[in-house]
Amino acid sequence: MVLEIYRSVENCPVTVTLNRRLILYSDLIKVDLEDVTATSDVRTYYLYSDHLIYCRKQKDKKDGPRKLVYKGSLNLRGAEIRNLQPVLVTKMCEPKKPLFKIKKKPADTVSLPGVEAFGFELITSEANIDAVAPMYFSNASMPPQMSSGPIKRRHILRTKSLEEQKTWYAAIEKVIKTFNQSSQKH
Numbered sequence: 001m002v003l004e005i006y007r008s009v010e011n012c013p014v015t016v017t018l019n020r021r022l023i024l025y026s027d028l029i030k031v032d033l034e035d036v037t038a039t040s041d042v043r044t045y046y047l048y049s050d051h052l053i054y055c056r057k058q059k060d061k062k063d064g065p066r067k068l069v070y071k072g073s074l075n076l077r078g079a080e081i082r083n084l085q086p087v088l089v090t091k092m093c094e095p096k097k098p099l100f101k102i103k104k105k106p107a108d109t110v111s112l113p114g115v116e117a118f119g120f121e122l123i124t125s126e127a128n129i130d131a132v133a134p135m136y137f138s139n140a141s142m143p144p145q146m147s148s149g150p151i152k153r154r155h156i157l158r159t160k161s162l163e164e165q166k167t168w169y170a171a172i173e174k175v176i177k178t179f180n181q182s183s184q185k186h
Helices: 002-008 086-093 129-136 162-185
Strands: 022-030 042-048 052-059 066-074 080-083 118-126 151-159
Touching: 002 022, 022 162, 042 162, 080 162, 118 162, 151 162
Parallel strands: none
Antiparallel strands: 022 042, 022 151, 042 052, 052 066, 080 118, 118 151
16 A cells, blocks of 8 residues: 555655555545634545655646645654644634625524534644754854744644544554654664
8 A cells, every 4th residue: 555655646755665554544624723614725644654644636737637746744753642622623613704794694693503523633843943053054043932942833634524533543643652652762
């Protein structure tokens, strides 16, 4: 499976190795914190035994086949996974309100029955590139908030169902634990 994906994803950085395994893959929605109700940012995520990458479907030409293009990866070393906070789930389920309202309609205020949001949060640590800048640039100075430690990034991913959420949560949690155990041994 790893070889198939390596061949089918354009610019895929995950090469075939003896120890690398594909654990899970699916289309998930990347939640934008500016508009948590938006569901248009659909990406294909691949969880390997040592990587989590995401791709986008890109249409080749007119009526051509859609191909996957590598867009990025999330570093799971030292990451943590959490369930979505109830406040966030409530916001994700709110109906979108129009920018301009001419006349108030009762239908605008009614939320859709049975609409639920499923997903999880990933908090990743990334090396702070700015922290090493003074070593290379003699006159470089940084604000105090940028001077130390890794940068924490929050990624919210939405799944289609509770079952899919539980599957992804358990799989990512297992990969994170494996990373953390292997880093403690070294």
